[in-house]
Amino acid sequence: MVDVDLSLVNWSRAQFAMTAMYHWIFVPLTLGLSFLCAMFESIYVRTGNEKWKAITRFWMTLFGINFAIGVATGIILEFEFGTNWSNYSWMVGDIFGAPLAVEGIFAFFLEATFFAVMFFGWDRVSKGFHLFSTWMVAIGSNLSALWILVANAWMQYPVGMAFNPETARFEMENFWAVLFSPVAISKFTHATSSGFVLASLFVVAISSWYLLKGRHVEMAKKSIIVASVFGLLGSVYVAFTGDEAAFENAQHQPMKLAAYEGLYKGENNAGLVALGMINSAKKPGDSQHPFLFEVKVPGLLSLLANRESGSFVPGIDDLVYGNKEQKIMGVAEKMKIGQKAVADLAAFKQARKEKNDVVAAEALTRFTANKEYLGYGYLSTPEEAVPPVSTAFYSFHIMVVLGTFFPVLFIAFLFFTLKGSIRQQRWLLPLGVLSFFLGHVAGQMGWAVAEVGRQPWAIQGLMPVKVATTNLAVGHVQATFFMFLGVFTLLLIAEIKIMTKQISIGPEGV
Amino acid sequence: MAGPFTSVYTFYRNGFKAMTVGRTLWKIIVIKLIIMFAVLKLFFFPNYLKTNFQTDEQRADHVLEQLSRPAVPNH
Known part of the structure; x- marks a missing residue:
C-alpha cells in the first residue's frame, strides 16, 4: 500500500513506539530483579541469616509491584499488530502466533504456580522448594521474553522462512535457523542482560537513597554488594553481546550501522566516533561534512564491524548509490529488481484469478528470481532506504556512553562498600540514586537504535513499514495514541506511587 | 488429612487473604485488564x-x- 498517507504511517509508528517503550519500562526490571531476588534468597538459605530473608522479601515485594503494573502491557502491542499492522500481521502470523501463544500459556502456568509459591509460600513450603520456585520464576520470566525477541530478530534478519505468494504468508522452512539465527541470539542475550544491569541499578539507587537518609543501613550495604557484583558482570556481558549485535548489524544491516555511526563515505580502516555532533543539514550524496565536530578512534570501527583491522566499512552513500569497487549494489538497482518482483506478484495474482496456470507459473518463476529485493520495489526514491541518521547516531552513542559508565559505577560502589566508607561518599550516593534513571535511558536508547536504525523496513529488505501498515483513518490512530498516553501515564503514576510508598516504609512493612 | 486439591x-x-500490597496490585491488574479487553480491544482495536x-x-x-x-515515485 505505497500510496498510503504518510502521516498515518508515522502516527502508527509513534503509537507502536510509545507502547513498546512503555512496556520496556517494566520488562527489564522484571528480568533482572527476579534473578537478584533469587540471589538474595540463595544467600539466606545458605547462611540461615534472617536478615537476608528480610532483604529478599523486601526486594521481592518491589519486584511484585513492578510485575503487577507491567503485566499484560505487551498485549497492547498484539492489539496494534491486528489493527494497525494487519498486512505484516497476516504475513508472519502463522509463524509467530503459535510460539507467542505457547509462551503466554507457559508464562501463565509458571506464574500461577511458582509465583504463588514465591509470594505465598514463605513458612508454608520448605526453604529449598521456595528457593527453587524463586529461581524458576527468574528463569521462566527471562525465557518468556524469548519468542518476542526472536520475532524481532527475524524482522531484522529474515532467515529460515519462505514467502508463499498463494497465501501471502511466510512459511517456516527451518525452525532452528529462525530460533538460533545469530541476530536472535545477540538480541536475546543483549536485551536480557541489559535488564540485569537495570535491575542492579535499581537496587543500588534505592539502597543509596536509604544510605543518604541513614535508614536501613545494613540492608542497603548488603544489597549494594550483591547488586554491584551482578551489575558489573551484567555490564561486561552487555558489552560483549552489544559488540556481537554491532557485528551482526555490519553483516546483515550495514545501513543501520552506517546510520548510527554517521558514516556517509565508506572507508578502509574506518574510525569509531567516540564523541560527535551530527550536521543535520547533511543529505546522502551531497558534499557536506557529516559532523559539526567529531572525535574518532582510528581503525576501531573496521575492527568491530568486520573483526578485521583495516577492512572496508560501507557508508550511507555506498549503500544508497552503490560502490562498484567494493561490489556493493546501490538501492536504485535493487529498486528496479524489486519493482519487477512487485509486478510479477501482481501478474501472478491476476493469472490465478483468471485461472491461467501457465501464465501464473511463469510469473511465479520470475517473482522467485527477484523476491530477495521485493521490499525495494515499494520505495519511491533510493534515499528512502536511509533511516533517520541523527536519531540513530545519538541514541547509539548515549547508550554506549552510559553502558561504559555503569561498570565504573558498580566498581565504585563495590569498592567503597567493602571498604566500609560508602556512607561517607556523599558525591557517589546521589549518583547512585540517579543511575536508575540513566539505566532506563540507556535501555530505551538501545531500542531506538535497533528500531529507528532499521527504518524504513518492517521486515528487512522485504517489507517497508508503509506496506506493513493498515490503511486506517489517521484520526483513529491519533485518538488511540492519546488514549494510550493517558492510560500509560496513569498506570505509571500508580506504579511510582505504590513503589515509593513501599520504599518509604522499608523492609519492616513487608 | 486434607487431599492435595484441598491443600x-x-x-x-x-495467600490471597494475607496479602497487603497485593490487594491494591490485584485491583490495578483487574482494572487494567477490563480497560484493555472490554474497552480498548472491543471498541478501538478490532482485528482489521x-x-x-x-x-x-x-x-x-x-x-x-x-x-x-x-x-509512487517522488519527484
Whole structure:
C-alpha cells in the first residue's frame, strides 16, 4: 500500500513506539530483579541469616509491584499488530502466533504456580522448594521474553522462512535457523542482560537513597554488594553481546550501522566516533561534512564491524548509490529488481484469478528470481532506504556512553562498600540514586537504535513499514495514541506511587 | 488429612487473604485488564482483517492486493 498517507504511517509508528517503550519500562526490571531476588534468597538459605530473608522479601515485594503494573502491557502491542499492522500481521502470523501463544500459556502456568509459591509460600513450603520456585520464576520470566525477541530478530534478519505468494504468508522452512539465527541470539542475550544491569541499578539507587537518609543501613550495604557484583558482570556481558549485535548489524544491516555511526563515505580502516555532533543539514550524496565536530578512534570501527583491522566499512552513500569497487549494489538497482518482483506478484495474482496456470507459473518463476529485493520495489526514491541518521547516531552513542559508565559505577560502589566508607561518599550516593534513571535511558536508547536504525523496513529488505501498515483513518490512530498516553501515564503514576510508598516504609512493612 | 486439591486451595486462599500490597496490585491488574479487553480491544482495536473479510482466502487476496501495488515515485 505505497500510496498510503504518510502521516498515518508515522502516527502508527509513534503509537507502536510509545507502547513498546512503555512496556520496556517494566520488562527489564522484571528480568533482572527476579534473578537478584533469587540471589538474595540463595544467600539466606545458605547462611540461615534472617536478615537476608528480610532483604529478599523486601526486594521481592518491589519486584511484585513492578510485575503487577507491567503485566499484560505487551498485549497492547498484539492489539496494534491486528489493527494497525494487519498486512505484516497476516504475513508472519502463522509463524509467530503459535510460539507467542505457547509462551503466554507457559508464562501463565509458571506464574500461577511458582509465583504463588514465591509470594505465598514463605513458612508454608520448605526453604529449598521456595528457593527453587524463586529461581524458576527468574528463569521462566527471562525465557518468556524469548519468542518476542526472536520475532524481532527475524524482522531484522529474515532467515529460515519462505514467502508463499498463494497465501501471502511466510512459511517456516527451518525452525532452528529462525530460533538460533545469530541476530536472535545477540538480541536475546543483549536485551536480557541489559535488564540485569537495570535491575542492579535499581537496587543500588534505592539502597543509596536509604544510605543518604541513614535508614536501613545494613540492608542497603548488603544489597549494594550483591547488586554491584551482578551489575558489573551484567555490564561486561552487555558489552560483549552489544559488540556481537554491532557485528551482526555490519553483516546483515550495514545501513543501520552506517546510520548510527554517521558514516556517509565508506572507508578502509574506518574510525569509531567516540564523541560527535551530527550536521543535520547533511543529505546522502551531497558534499557536506557529516559532523559539526567529531572525535574518532582510528581503525576501531573496521575492527568491530568486520573483526578485521583495516577492512572496508560501507557508508550511507555506498549503500544508497552503490560502490562498484567494493561490489556493493546501490538501492536504485535493487529498486528496479524489486519493482519487477512487485509486478510479477501482481501478474501472478491476476493469472490465478483468471485461472491461467501457465501464465501464473511463469510469473511465479520470475517473482522467485527477484523476491530477495521485493521490499525495494515499494520505495519511491533510493534515499528512502536511509533511516533517520541523527536519531540513530545519538541514541547509539548515549547508550554506549552510559553502558561504559555503569561498570565504573558498580566498581565504585563495590569498592567503597567493602571498604566500609560508602556512607561517607556523599558525591557517589546521589549518583547512585540517579543511575536508575540513566539505566532506563540507556535501555530505551538501545531500542531506538535497533528500531529507528532499521527504518524504513518492517521486515528487512522485504517489507517497508508503509506496506506493513493498515490503511486506517489517521484520526483513529491519533485518538488511540492519546488514549494510550493517558492510560500509560496513569498506570505509571500508580506504579511510582505504590513503589515509593513501599520504599518509604522499608523492609519492616513487608 | 486434607487431599492435595484441598491443600492447594488452602494454600492459595490463605495467600490471597494475607496479602497487603497485593490487594491494591490485584485491583490495578483487574482494572487494567477490563480497560484493555472490554474497552480498548472491543471498541478501538478490532482485528482489521478478521473484521473486514470473511474467509482466509479473502484476507490473503486483500494482502496480496496491497503487496502488488507499485511504488509512487517522488519527484
